[in-house]
Amino acid sequence: MGVTEDTVTVANRLGLHARPAAELVKVAGKFQSEIQIAKDGVWVNAKSILGVMTLAAEQGSVLAVKADGDDAREAVAAVIALVQRNWDFTDV
């Protein structure tokens, strides 16, 4: 229970574009907590693909991730891990 927050840097070459955004939203959608994600202080709902795409996070962007709810800790960890694993894509 509670609020968790962490940051991560986008590593893949084309940034948080459509397919990575779709994966991120799917991961976020598995959690009960409200999850938000920010670039340069602009926060969007991590479960909203249009919001996440609008961030237009490029390679090297630092993303902040925060969650509020029972599974907040797990939610933040899962989103951060997805970005750190570079979405498991080999060539994006």
Added chain:
Amino acid sequence: MSEKRILRGVGVSSGLAIGPARVVQWDLPKVTRRLISADHVDDELARLRSAIQTVKKTLAGLRDQARERAGADEAKIFDAQILMLEDPDFVSDVETLVRENQLSPERAFEFRTLELTAMWAQSASLPLRQRVADLNSVQKRVLNHLTGRSLESVMQTDDDHPVIVFTRELSPDLMIQLAQGPVAGFASEEGTRTAHAAILARSLGIPCVMGLVASLERVTPGTAVILDGNAGTVVLDPTAGEREEARETQRLRHELERQIGETDTGPVVTQDGVHVTLLGNVDLPDDLDAASKRGADGVGLLRTEFLLLGRSSMPSEDEQAGFFERAALRFEGKPVVIRSYDVGGDKYPMSFEGSSEANPFLGWRAIRVCLDNPDLFRTQVRALMRARRHGDLQLMLPLVTTLDEIKQVRGVVADAAAELERENAPAMTDLPVGVMIETPAAAVLADEITQLADFVSVGSNDLTQYTLVVDRGNARLASRFTPFHPAVVRLLKKIVDAGTRWGKPPSVCGEMASDPVSVFLLLGLGFRVLSVSAVSLPVMRWFVRQIEAEEAAQVVEEVLTLGSADEIRFALERAVGERVGQQLVSSTRLPHSNAAATLHQSG
């Protein structure tokens, strides 16, 4: 031939298609301004939800077709479109507009999507601007559904032979749906190489030309057309001669693909017996394998920037040594040239924040950052020396502009060697230090630099950009960015001459090394070592084997007296055309354009 009949755009999926034109008008429907009464809100919302459900189902069906026909990665493109319709914020905003402002669902949906497309279309981010087509298509489907028009009725046709489809904008869903019928080629007014539909066209193997500005009004449905996905052109109502020529081009391209497919990975020798060393460029760890499998004689440029990405601290010495060791082992004693970090100060993790600069390409970057942070640099040098026990690792310095920088690096290298010896750490401290010549300053000092350095390599992209003062990322300047500019050609000559004088043959590791006409120039100037992307290795191996180095030298001797990039390119293209066939000058790039330049060029 009348110019009016030729439409010019961007070839995004290679190949030739001949057939009648079919114009598909699939645009946003006119949505009437209509307010709904309060007691109809629930009915209208139900209508909206049902439309969204239907479109989602259609998209899911198209995703399955895409997976089958194009691949799993292509199918993921559709996930993004489906998720847009499931977007909780978006859907609740639209519903609120219906409930509280009594907008019709059509108006509410249109209002919210227009807000987004306006924002995306003006974004500084190119990938985001290119996703507007995907969002537009979702919007078209929902709005057309709500207004009772279906894509099926628009597509209704009795075509039984392959057609060339013309449309304003191609989205992946529209493309896969249209491709259910007999389609030989796609053409659209909007879009570029990295549009999702362009990726899909390449995976489907259907020729496609995009960016045919204001072309729809010039195409009469039913007219015969030739679409050339390599050249990016569409010829309307072609003559018999043009049809014949198109078929001949197609035949030559297939022949070339066949020949390149058969090229082995053995030595690369010109017709007159001159040996050329083909190395591979490595941007990401996966490229090591790709370059090695395609027979690279080593790595001419291994970029280390990926080591810095996605982290909040510098990679440790052990981590770097581990990766360098893997690279050394993969190439079994062949040279592997590691370039020290080549990014601006703001791209390094740790304490370099606040260094955003007005002109980052003229700023604090590359060797300048490394020399200003000797600890960071020494860690990389030590990692290289430790890994050098496993192969021929070498260090290359980017963006050198002064001789003093090389001397300073020699100092860092000597310190690192002394440290490692003191620590009795297992290492090979005789690390060769090379210089990347990619600034006019370095090119002018080529003689002194070649003398001081253990080897030199030309970074042709930056050398061109800095010499011509042309930002190569600026589309408006694209035609001005050319390595055939006489100033660039003469600098290249200076560099290769310095190499001959000091017995240190320079390599070329920029994009020039992957372009046949440029390679002809480089061979003619006397370059014998080329480092190219893994995907280009088979084509370049084949190409070098067609060339006579002596002939190239003669052509280049003339070229050196010419005063403009156009004259130089023309002379080179003519010579290359005579050697490998005029058609191939424009199409030698074909075999790797389809295979490699797919998903990692886009999103």
